[in-house]
Amino acid sequence: MTPRLQLSGIRKAFGATQALGGVSLEVGPGEALAVIGENGAGKSTLMKVLSGAHSPDAGTMLLDGRPYSPADPLEARRCGVAMIYQELNLVQHLTVAENIVLGVEPGRWGWVNRRERRAQAVRVLAELQSGVDPDAPVSALTIAQQQLVEIARALVHEPRVLILDEPTSSLTGVDVEHLFGVLERLRQRGVSLLYISHFLEECQRVCTRFTVLRDGRTVGGGDLASTSLDQVIRWMVGREVKDLYPRTPHEIGAPVLALNALAGREKPRCARFSIRAGEIFGLFGLIGAGRTETLRTVFGLDPVRSGEVQLDGRSETSTTPARRLRAGVALLSEDRKREGLLLNRSIAENLLLTRLHPVSWCGFVRPQAERRTARSWMDQLEVRAQNEHQAIGELSGGNQQKVAFGRLLYHQARVLLLDEPTRGIDVGSKAAIYLRIGQAAAQGRAVVLVSSYIPELLGVCDTIGVMCRGEITAVRPVADWTEHALIAAAIGQSLDIPHA
Amino acid sequence: MTPSSTHLSEWNARLKRLVQIGGPFLGLLLVGLFFALAHDEFGEPARNTVLAARNLKTVLVQTVIVGIGALGMTLVIVAGGIDLSAGSVVACASVFGARLVVAGWPTGGVVLAVIAAGAGVGLLNGTLISVFRLMPFIVTLGSMSIVRGAAKWLGVNQAVSIPRESPVVALMAVNDPDHFLPLPPGVWLMLALGGLTALVLRQSIFGRHIVAVGSNEATARLCGVRVRTTKLAVYALAGLCFGLAGLLQLSRLTQGDPTVAVGLELDMIAAVVIGGASLSGGTGSVLGALVGAFLMALLRNGTSQIGWPNYVQEIIIGLVIILAVGLDKWRQNKRT
Ligand SMILES: Nc1ncnc2c1ncn2[C@@H]1O[C@H](COP(=O)(O)OP(=O)(O)OP(=O)(O)O)[C@@H](O)[C@H]1O
Ligand SMILES: [Mg+2]
Numbered sequence: 001m002t003p004r005l006q007l008s009g010i011r012k013a014f015g016a017t018q019a020l021g022g023v024s025l026e027v028g029p030g031e032a033l034a035v036i037g038e039n040g041a042g043k044s045t046l047m048k049v050l051s052g053a054h055s056p057d058a059g060t061m062l063l064d065g066r067p068y069s070p071a072d073p074l075e076a077r078r079c080g081v082a083m084i085y086q087e088l089n090l091v092q093h094l095t096v097a098e099n100i101v102l103g104v105e106p107g108r109w110g111w112v113n114r115r116e117r118r119a120q121a122v123r124v125l126a127e128l129q130s131g132v133d134p135d136a137p138v139s140a141l142t143i144a145q146q147q148l149v150e151i152a153r154a155l156v157h158e159p160r161v162l163i164l165d166e167p168t169s170s171l172t173g174v175d176v177e178h179l180f181g182v183l184e185r186l187r188q189r190g191v192s193l194l195y196i197s198h199f200l201e202e203c204q205r206v207c208t209r210f211t212v213l214r215d216g217r218t219v220g221g222g223d224l225a226s227t228s229l230d231q232v233i234r235w236m237v238g239r240e241v242k243d244l245y246p247r248t249p250h251e252i253g254a255p256v257l258a259l260n261a262l263a264g265r266e267k268p269r270c271a272r273f274s275i276r277a278g279e280i281f282g283l284f285g286l287i288g289a290g291r292t293e294t295l296r297t298v299f300g301l302d303p304v305r306s307g308e309v310q311l312d313g314r315s316e317t318s319t320t321p322a323r324r325l326r327a328g329v330a331l332l333s334e335d336r337k338r339e340g341l342l343l344n345r346s347i348a349e350n351l352l353l354t355r356l357h358p359v360s361w362c363g364f365v366r367p368q369a370e371r372r373t374a375r376s377w378m379d380q381l382e383v384r385a386q387n388e389h390q391a392i393g394e395l396s397g398g399n400q401q402k403v404a405f406g407r408l409l410y411h412q413a414r415v416l417l418l419d420e421p422t423r424g425i426d427v428g429s430k431a432a433i434y435l436r437i438g439q440a441a442a443q444g445r446a447v448v449l450v451s452s453y454i455p456e457l458l459g460v461c462d463t464i465g466v467m468c469r470g471e472i473t474a475v476r477p478v479a480d481w482t483e484h485a486l487i488a489a490a491i492g493q494s495l496d497i498p499h500a
Numbered sequence: 501m502t503p504s505s506t507h508l509s510e511w512n513a514r515l516k517r518l519v520q521i522g523g524p525f526l527g528l529l530l531v532g533l534f535f536a537l538a539h540d541e542f543g544e545p546a547r548n549t550v551l552a553a554r555n556l557k558t559v560l561v562q563t564v565i566v567g568i569g570a571l572g573m574t575l576v577i578v579a580g581g582i583d584l585s586a587g588s589v590v591a592c593a594s595v596f597g598a599r600l601v602v603a604g605w606p607t608g609g610v611v612l613a614v615i616a617a618g619a620g621v622g623l624l625n626g627t628l629i630s631v632f633r634l635m636p637f638i639v640t641l642g643s644m645s646i647v648r649g650a651a652k653w654l655g656v657n658q659a660v661s662i663p664r665e666s667p668v669v670a671l672m673a674v675n676d677p678d679h680f681l682p683l684p685p686g687v688w689l690m691l692a693l694g695g696l697t698a699l700v701l702r703q704s705i706f707g708r709h710i711v712a713v714g715s716n717e718a719t720a721r722l723c724g725v726r727v728r729t730t731k732l733a734v735y736a737l738a739g740l741c742f743g744l745a746g747l748l749q750l751s752r753l754t755q756g757d758p759t760v761a762v763g764l765e766l767d768m769i770a771a772v773v774i775g776g777a778s779l780s781g782g783t784g785s786v787l788g789a790l791v792g793a794f795l796m797a798l799l800r801n802g803t804s805q806i807g808w809p810n811y812v813q814e815i816i817i818g819l820v821i822i823l824a825v826g827l828d829k830w831r832q833n834k835r836t
Contacts, residue, residue, distance in 0.1 A: 301722065325724035339722055342715040344782050353712060353723045356705045365705045407723075 002065040004192040005031045005050075005161055010059035012045055012216075014394070016354055017386060019045040020056070021216040027161070032183070034203035034224065037213035038236055038426040039385040041198050044086055047163045050194070051083035052076035056304040059386075061331055063161070072279050074103055080160035084150050084167050086196075086397050086424065087337050090138045097121035097134040098152045124152040128182055143335065144171050144287040150181070155165075155186075156185045162186060163194045166397070169423050171452075173487060175287065175321040179224070180205060198398075198426050199453075200229050212236050237362035237428040244431055245459030248438030252462065253277035253304040255300070255313075256446045257329075262307035264290075264297040269470035270307070271297075275463075280437060280447045282461035282478070284454070285490050291450045292334055295417045299331040300324050328448025330413035332405055334450075339408060340404045347385055348374035350392050350403055354411045373410075381406045382432065405433060409440070416440060416447045422456060434460050468492045521826060522789040524775050527820065531798055541807035550802040553680040559794065559801045561674060564686045565590065565745045565752070566764065567642055567793040568770040570621075571690075571697045577772050578701065580714035580781025581636035584743045585625060585643040587764035591757065592651035593618050593746025597668065598660035598756025607667040610618030611747060618743015619736045621647060624737030630728040644765070651758035659757040662750070671751040686748045690790070693741075698786035715782030769794045770817070772795060774824040795820070797819045 003026045017433050020042045024412065027033045037043050048054045050061070051072030061068045065080060069269060070076035073083070088097050097118050106116040121134040130148040138146060141429040142384050154162055164183075168176050183206055189194060195206050204224050211221035220235040233241050240418040258274035267290030275281045283291045296302040300319035308315040311327060321331070333340040341350050352375050359369040374388040381402045385395055392400055399426055408416050418437075422430045437447055437460060457464055458478060465475040466489040474489050480493060513523040549555060569586050576583045597614045605613070621643065628639045662668065672686045701707040709730045712720040721727050750756050773779065774795060775788025796817055805812045 094603050112601060116744065281812065320726075321721055322724040322726055331722060333722055339716070339718040342712055342782065344717050345711065349708065349711070353708065353725075360705055363705050364699070367703070 001028065001436055002239070003027060003062075004064060004226035005068075006062040006239075007046075007064075010046065010049060010061070010256050011057045012042075012049055012054060013057055015386075017354050019216055019372055020049070022059070023213065023216065023218050025211050025218065027192045027194065029160075029192055030187050030190045031209065032187055032195055033212065034207035034209040034211055035194055035196045036200070036203065036236055039424075039429055040214040040396040041404075042216040043197075043213055043237075044396060045216075046085060047165050047194065047196065050076070050161075051113075051163060051317055053083075053424075053495065077159075078106065078115075079158050079486075080158070081163070082154035082155050082157060082159035082164040084165060086165040086281075088146050088150060090146055092139040092148060093137065095135050095137055096125075096132055096141070099138055100124060100156055101148055102136075102153070104157060111302055115470060116490065120156055121152070122259070124155045127155060127185075128152055129178055142288055144175050144312050147171060148175070151182070157402040158190055161192045161194065163196075165196045166197065167195075167202050168197065168401065169420075172289070173286070173452075173490075176202075191258040198424065198430070200232060200427070211333070213240060225462055226371045235425055236426070241431055242263050244427065245456070246431055246435045246438065247460070248442045250278045250438065250442040252279045254442060256310040256311070257448075258310040258313075259294075259298065260308050260310065260315075262294070262297060262309060263305045264293050264302050265305060267293040267470040268297065268467070269471075271393050271467070271470075271472050273465050273472055273475050275446045275448060277416075277446055279463060280441050280449060280461045283448060283450045283467060284464055285467035286454070287452070289490065291467050292419055293468070293470075295331060295448065295450060299329060299417060300322075301331070322377050325411065325413075328412070328414035329417065330408040330411050330415070331352065331417040332408055332419055332421055334423065336400055340497065341392050341400060345390055346389045347378065347395070347403055349409055350389040351377055351410055355406060377410055378403075381409075382429065383408075398426055398429060401425055402429065402433075405436075409436065414445050415446060417450075418447065419450045421449065422451070422453070430456075454486055457486070458465055458483065466490050502610075524785075524795065524825070525786040527774065527824065528791055528795050531795060532800075535798075535802050536805075538806055540594065540805065546802065546806050554678055555801070555805070556681065557677075558676070559797050561672060561684060561752075562686050562801060563748050563794045563797040564672065564690045565761075566691060566767045566771060566797070567720060567739055567790050568748065569768040570725070570743040570775075570789040570793050571693055571786060572738030573765070573768040573772050573822075574697070574775070574777060574784050574786050575634075575710060575734045577749075577779060578714045578781060578784040579710045579731060580717065581629065581731070581734070582640065582769070582779070583622075583625065583735065583738055583742075585614055585621065585635065585647055586641040586738075586768055587766075588647035589621050589739060589742035589759040590617055590746040590749055590761040590820045591759070592621075592647045592654065594650045594744045594753070594760065595655040595660055595745050595756035595758050596748035597750045598662050599654060601662040601666050601668055601750075602660060602834075614747045615740055616786050617741045618746065619740040622736040622739020622742070623732065625739070626732040629735065630731035633697050634835050641749045648758070655756060655758040658757070659753075659755045659759075661755040662762055664754055666754075668747070668751050670753050672748055686751065689744075689748075693744075694786055694790045701784075703753075705823065706730070706733070710719050711782060713781075758762075764833070767796065770821050772820060776824075776828060792824075799829045812820065 007029045008024040010023045023046055035043050049056045052075055070079060093409055100121045102119050102185055105112045118134060125132055125134060128148055128151060132145050132148055183193060197203055207224055210224050212219050245343055255274050255276045259271045262271040263269050271294045285291050293302060294473060297304055300321050305478045348370055356365055359365055359373050371388055383402050384399050392403060405421055441447055449461060461478050463477055464481050465472050468490055535546045535550045550552045593614050596617055597610055599615055625640055625643055628634050629636050672684050674684055709725045712725050713727055713730050717727055760781055769790035774788045774792030775785050777784030799817055802811055
């Protein structure tokens with residue numbers, strides 16, 4: 001049987017960066033292949049080459065034995081290669097249905113057949129069992145729903161190869177299960193899957209084989225079932241990662257931040273918890289439970305409707321992000337493309353933006369000092385880039401995230417509000433970020449960690465609170481939580497079910 | 501990365517930056533080269549006329565008004581906005597200044613009042629845009645008309661002349677037309693202000709905030725930038741530049757004419773864009789904008805000197821603008 005897709009010797013350089021230096025891989029029909037690698041290893045670039053967004057400098061691609069070289073993503077889609085990008089790519093002003101068929105609108109002579117369009121959208125949305133309204137504008141959807149729309153868009157054209165670049169990074173449990181169900185059905189229909197994820201457990205669920213990229217080269221691969229995760233990680237990182245959740249001993253001190261029945265515009269409806277200096281407080285919940293909104297309200301990005309936020313025992317009636325930052329409270333946004341970063345500006349600018357005073361003199365930034373500071377932080381955070389002047393939009397997703405997180409550390413915030421801080425970050429770098437969170441706590445900083453990844457919450461937090469429909473329903477020390485109990489609490493079941 | 505490849509990437513980054521700032525200079529070089537080779541309708545080489553020092557002086561003087569306006573426009577465009585009222589403000593400021601001179605105000609008072617009036621208009625634009633969150637395009641389209649009307653009202657529908665002896669006229673007076681130096685004070689003003697604006701935009705904390713707001717407003721807010729204040733300040737500063745440009749307009753024409761400078765804002769925008777700015781905000785170069793203004797003045801002056809008809813000039817300027825944007829796009833595509 002000819003393989004569905006066969007790549008050999010693919011190379012691609014961006015200026016002086018050799019993103020891909022000879023990659024080869026093969027997938028059969030109905031097979032799922034996991035593509036694994038560190039941040040900046042070249043996974044996304046490889047997939048963009050496959051989906052026609054980039055053209056390779058060298059190498060050959062065969063699709064069902066025939067040469068394949070798409071000029072653009074549309075042609076790739078027509079050939080049956082569909083891709084779900086790491087970053088969301090939806091047109092915010094259009095409706096869900098319009099987005100789903102964008103570029104492949106049904107109709108004649110340039111007129112869209114609206115009924116047919118809606119029917120197609122409804123069909124794929126039903127296939128996903130998503131419950132997303134096809135007539136809603138995309139801007140009104142949550143990130144998880146938008147992700148589902150992206151997936152729906154890939155399915156419209158009956159793909160032969162479906163590429164998923166970190167599709168679960170903004171989904172929680174139930175949605176992930178949905179997705180896996182859909183992927184399994186697609187696979188049985190003979191669709192080949194290329195699956196990129198930094199969650200190796202997920203790769204094991206979805207895929208049978210894997211291939212590992214490092215520095216733009218294929219360094220290993222095999223059957224997931226017969227290879228230990230340690231081995232995979234060793235290939236990926238090039239060294240041993242001993243402890244995935246390193247803990248730094250830290251002491252818990254005086255209360256810093258307290259929320260008293262805080263209510264925001266829609267959510268949170270009633271958030272109540274307090275954190276102390278040196279405490280790592282985890283916040284778990286389903287997508288839409290109001291965790292992000294809680295952080296935003298605390299930070300002054302969203303208005304407070306009722307209740308109060310106390311910082312060091314004092315409460316301010318209205319606040320702004322600027323005031324919060326001056327008081328030492330900083331927020332890491334979950335959406336780095338829309339809100340977290342200035343994508344067309346340099347790494348240095350992004351890193352230092354909230355605290356320019358130490359590198360400036362009389363209101364003017366000193367270029368030397370700026371460069372030196374930015375460099376030292378990039379080294380500490382192990383950001384992979386050409387230099388500190390590179391536009392941050394050119395970095396790989398994980399490296400962008402490191403810079404976004406680094407900004408809070410550079411700001412020397414006393415209270416760190418982290419919304420999905422390890423989204424899109426590879427195993428080795430995740431451990432480094434946990435280490436940093438632990439160190440911050442050891443220095444007496446308070447950390448609020450919003451995450452949908454339970455092992456991470458259980459691994460690094462001191463206390464975990466669960467949000468359900470806009471309210472904090474349970475707060476307990478980490479030792480009293482199990483994965484099962486967290487999920488039960490998040491979906492609003494009684495907490496006293498027996499531990500699994 | 502191996503040492504040699506880091507070296508290469510350093511070089512590459514340097515080259516990119518060179519192209520980034522060098523873009524408009526490259527255009528200027530090409531236009532200069534063209535006039536160095538061209539001949540006018542009588543067979544006289546243009547390098548002796550267009551590129552003669554005395555003519556370049558004229559071109560510089562012709563650049564000043566658009567150039568100073570382009571400084572303000574650069575700030576606005578980098579902050580992600582646009583100001584269409586610039587031309588009207590220039591006209592209104594010139595009439596206002598003329599009335600003050602005629603009324604016997606001292607020169608210092610006239611200068612301050614005119615600049616303050618320009619800044620005032622900018623502040624109003626800025627308030628509507630940042631506090632009431634209206635679209636900059638629409639707000640300034642409205643104020644363009646309002647301010648033009650105000651200019652005509654101030655001038656009672658006609659130009660207000662000022663005496664040639666007024667010190668205001670000296671700002672743009674060309675004393676020794678046969679030599680490049682001395683340049684009129686207006687030219688030095690433009691260069692000094694250009695240097696200052698460039699420094700502020702590139703190196704000051706305020707400048708970083710302007711860029712941040714233009715690049716991504718949500719991110720700027722998240723990073724504690726006071727978005728409203730920044731925008732307000734940007735429009736006020738731009739208005740200040742336009743007011744100053746109006747004063748120089750008055751100096752040059754020795755009269756405040758409410759009907760001049762129609763469409764001048766588009767020249768300013770063109771200069772900014774030729775200078776490498778993106779209308780979606782977040783990037784732009786002050787130096788580039790000045791070069792862009794000079795380039796357009798040189799094209800206008802040069803083509804008419806070699807006897808090309810007016811319509812050819814207009815077509816060429818249009819092409820240059822599109823070319824500049826196209827070049828920019830191409831350069832960005834190179835990177836991805
Ligand atoms: N448009 C671009 N311009 C310049 N360099 C780029 C561009 N896109 C990617 N790169 C570089 O290519 C390398 C590979 O990036 P890529 O996005 O493929 O990594 P990745 O494996 O997907 O990482 P992650 O897990 O963080 O998403 C990185 O060093 C990145 O900086
Ligand atoms: Mg990637």
